[in-house]
Amino acid sequence: SSFATYQSESLVRTTKNSLSLMVVSTPKEIVEVDIKTCLERDIGVRIEEGEDETAPFLIISADEHKTSRNTSTLSTQISASDGAGNIHMDSFNQVLKRPEQGVRCIQAHNDLPLYVTGHNDGYVKLWEFGYSHPLAKYSLPGNRGRITSLHFGPLGAKFGLSDANGVIGLWHTTVNAKSPFCVLSCYDRSARDFAFIGSASVIASAGNNTNNRNVILWDTLLPPSECAIKKFQAHEMGAMVCRYSPAHQVLISGGNKGDICIFDLRQRKLQHVFNAHDSGIRSICITPNEDLYITGSADGEIKSWSFNSTHNQHVFGDGHRSNKFFSNLPGGSVKGVMKLQVDQTNHLLSCGADGEVKIRRLIL
Secondary structure, three states, X not given: OOOOOOOOOEEEEEOOXXXXXXXXXXXXXXXXXXXXXXXXOOOEEEOOOOEEEOOOOEEEEEEOOOOOOOOOOOOOEEEEXXXXXXXXXXXXXXXXXXXXXXXEEEEEOOOOOEEEEEEOOOEEEEEEOOOOOOOEEXXXXXXXXXXXEEEEOOOOOEEEEEEOOOEEEEEEOOOOXXXXXXXXXXXXXXXXXXXXXXOOOEEEEEEEOOOOEEEEEEEOOOOOOOOEEEEEEOOOOOEEEEEEEOOOOEEEEEEOOOEEEEEEXXXXXXXXXXXXXXXXXXXXXXXXXXXXXEXXXXXXXXXXXXXXXXOEEEEEOOOOOOOHHHOOOOOOOOOOEEEEEEOOOOEEEEEEOOOOEEEEEEEO
């Protein structure tokens, strides 16, 4: 079978000694792998306007001992292959595998070999790469909702979560900070994502309110009654994800109907709205030079976009199609593309409900 990604969360962590570590969650386990050799392979994809093709890529998957891809039996016997199906068993080394169920999202620290995992039961765990036990466990007070996103602040000194109850909580990144220093009740339905804006004191949130004010700016230094400094009416069916571009000082948000909104944060106004996908947008990432941003949808499409245009630059022919087996997992269904990330060497990593992690080197 394919790699049994649960909410298909994966990320790459590049340490100062040039080791590239990735952690992937499955319905039963968390697996850490070193993919340094994998990233060194010649898998370049040139981003050119109008292209729509199957681009070269590497796949990391977990096989269930020769069984078919549609099997319901899960395993984490990891292998790697290219787009032509050639197996590269030397592409990575498994660092650690630990039993851990109900993981919904993962995020790595900016500078330290740490990452956090968010779970169905509303708890967040802090881990160190290569260490088998969590360093700390965090949760919001009161009724806990399923964790929907996790992010570290720009300097890594703070991190936060959003949950299915519409709440965002912020913590200091220490093993002793069990209680959040800031709790925001953002949405009467669900908070889906958030982004730190410049400093860690201002954040933007994406979610679903009955009044359709689904993208909100918050100043966490202000009193609770005044900290919502701007509410945007956007994304009719709810906002699913948001990312901030410091170079352009714009916020990009993706909606449940496939629409993209671009907000000019200098003037605090909605600048552009356009339809990017035929289904809900599940992930957005920005390239390191901030020339492009990349979107992934619930139907498995991956597209790249220029900040200067609403026309997509590239459509990746092989995204992540949904797998029927992953459509009814505890805590919600898993569909299409679930996470996108571009590292500092312009490797695009994507993962989704097909159970695979795909790696492409972008030639910009």
